[in-house]
Amino acid sequence: MSDRIALTFDDDPKITQDDSVPTGTSELLRVVEELNQTPPYQKRPIRLTFFVVGVNVEKMLSLEPQLITRMVMGGHEIANHSHSHPNHFHRLSVDQALEEVGKNHDLIQHLLGRESRFFRPPYGLISQPLIDAILREFPRYQIAGWHRHDEKDSYTAAQLSRVVVQQAQGNQVVLLHGWYKSTLWAMRSIFQGLRDRGFYAVTMGDLAGKPPLGGLKGL
Numbered sequence: 001m002s003d004r005i006a007l008t009f010d011d012d013p014k015i016t017q018d019d020s021v022p023t024g025t026s027e028l029l030r031v032v033e034e035l036n037q038t039p040p041y042q043k044r045p046i047r048l049t050f051f052v053v054g055v056n057v058e059k060m061l062s063l064e065p066q067l068i069t070r071m072v073m074g075g076h077e078i079a080n081h082s083h084s085h086p087n088h089f090h091r092l093s094v095d096q097a098l099e100e101v102g103k104n105h106d107l108i109q110h111l112l113g114r115e116s117r118f119f120r121p122p123y124g125l126i127s128q129p130l131i132d133a134i135l136r137e138f139p140r141y142q143i144a145g146w147h148r149h150d151e152k153d154s155y156t157a158a159q160l161s162r163v164v165v166q167q168a169q170g171n172q173v174v175l176l177h178g179w180y181k182s183t184l185w186a187m188r189s190i191f192q193g194l195r196d197r198g199f200y201a202v203t204m205g206d207l208a209g210k211p212p213l214g215g216l217k218g219l
């Protein structure tokens with residue numbers, strides 16, 4: 001049985017203020033950077049996958065360029081979540097969809113120095129013709145859904161952490177959002193709970209096989 005699990009974060013890089021508490025990518029990275037310096041994580045550090053949005057990358061490049069550097073230098077995977085996060089990606093024309101993917105792909109490649117290999121459509125909305133067109137234009141890409149998405153407005157951080165840790169399985173892809181307050185507050189306990197159960201957080205690319213198509217709608 002695999003002891004690997006991929007925690008994937010959508011919409012980054014993003015910084016928000018929630019009840020005057022900072023949330024978002026920089027806080028998430030702070031927790032990971034801190035844990036990775038402690039003995040349990042030094043040997044097999046926590047690695048995440050960030051499904052970045054191009055306009056957010058552009059914004060952060062001028063607002064807080066170090067954030068981009070930290071995402072890359074932390075050994076995390078940078079994946080493609082479209083350039084402008086359209087509401088109804090599945091209804092875009094093939095040309096519009098390819099532009100959304102291609103623009104963000106180039107941005108990731110040129111500004112972050114990383115080749116993105118995964119595309120996750122905003123809200124999981126995508127049609128089969130668009131999948132076909134994207135894979136024709138970007139043959140190295142894989143379309144990535146998720147196995148589990150357990151974030152709920154009614155959950156406290158402790159509840160979310162309990163569910164994520166209890167439901168963890170080898171080779172699983174978990175969808176999370178670092179700008180979501182309860183998620184951010186749950187992360188330390190999620191990392192520790194997963195490690196206690198013998199799971200290691202790795203990037204999507206380090207999982208076996210193709211990413212799941214679960215969670216995708218509009219097919």
Ligand SMILES: [Zn+2]
Nearest residue numbers: 010011122123
């Ligand atoms: Zn999103």
